[in-house]
Amino acid sequence: MKRGITFFALLVVLQCGAQKDVTTSEQTWLGYIQQVRLTEKWGAIADVHFRTVNNWVQGNNLWLLRAGATYFFNDRTQATAGYAHFHYFAGESHPQDARPEHRLYQQILWMNNGPKLRLQNRIRTEERWRQHMGSRGEALPGYNFNWRFRAQWQLLYPLSKRLYAPGTLALMVADEAMLNFGKEVVYNTFDQNRIIAGVQWQTGKASFIQAGYMHIFQQQAAGNKYRQSHVARIFYTHNLDLRRRSETK
Template sequence: MKNRIEKAVLVFLLLSQISILGQKNITHQKLFWIGYYPTLVFNKNWSLKNEIQERVFLKPFQQHQLLFRSDLERKIVEHWSGFAGFTFFLQSPNNPYAENKLIVPELRPNIGIQNNQNYAFFSVSHRFKLEGRFFAIVEENRLTNDYVFSNLRMRYQLGIDVPLYKKEQSEKIILKVKDEVLFNIGSKIVKNTFDQNRIYLGLQTVVNSNVAVEFGYLNWFQQQANGIDFYNRDILRLSLFHKIDFKNKTNE
């Protein structure tokens, strides 16, 4: 049954890609994302996953987005975990040449579940996530102190990890392949139920049991609200993962 589900998901992701390839009015952009991901491990069941990420356009060099995210995660049963969290998001104009540089805050509460399976030569993860989007109200090109609910967004991510190099029984270099599709839900969503698709390929180097560095490429294909225009973004990503294990310190 699990294999059938995985095959169905792969077919669905492929069809979603094919259905948008024929669309026109595509804006191409190049970006660089740098992120720091500290994870606080409290015990074998509970952890707090955090993220600080800066996203910038390369030509011209201009800030695009800045985000702060935290998710409290708990292991439910074998191979399954659940999480709930919150993201504070700062959105600059999607056009780096825009004269108006107003940065609009966004609040995103979210819940989700994740499944992880290990096989002989690779591992597979499935992440299902639901998030609400609240945007700061802008009046006469000025921010107010109020927020308005925009819509819900469903996200599904398929991830595959393939160890390429091991040393002393530890995985040192890991190939990471991910595909995530996002859908909008809400009364304000008329022409862009499909929101975006993200395909990622990266290499992670494990420095030690607590630190890993990852560099990769992400293609971000996003539909705009009018349903006709799209962004096709080529993104280089540099990430630092840092695990702070309170569980081991307690045992000491």
């Protein structure tokens, strides 16, 4: 099902690319992700992100904080539920005030690791509450609400005979398709598609940096407006295992 949704989203992207009302931006996304394994079955995850507006380093687009509790079915399959707060700085569509957004999210992530290739799949649902904004870009009481469905896959291929040992590099490609649902979604059931290519540098046994390029094609709420973003994406991930030795045997 995930592959079908991604394929459908890519077809929409190709069709939308023919439209003339497309704005383009160049952004930088920075992220820090911390995952903690507390017991054999339970853990926690938290991440913080910052994004620029345009010309790679110009302006502040948003910052976000996200946290959740994780249940480990096994070492390759996990489910997470949590909360995220987004702070969108005043910008083009809301020039007077910043716009907050509150999200609940639920996801399942599973990995299929071969001798070299590592494939990661993630399915996520989000419940999004976004502040009402007036016609002049000012914040108003109340929130818009919609659901969003996200399907992502990621593939890693090592560039060293030492595979994923500390200090090695791996090629990384990924794709994520997103669909909107809800009574307030009228023209943009297709939300966006993200294609990512880059490298993963294994900085330690339980930490790595992903750096690369991401292309985003997104349909705006009006339905006839689209945005494409060229993104420099740098994420640092650290995994901490606090299980007692007896639990890991």
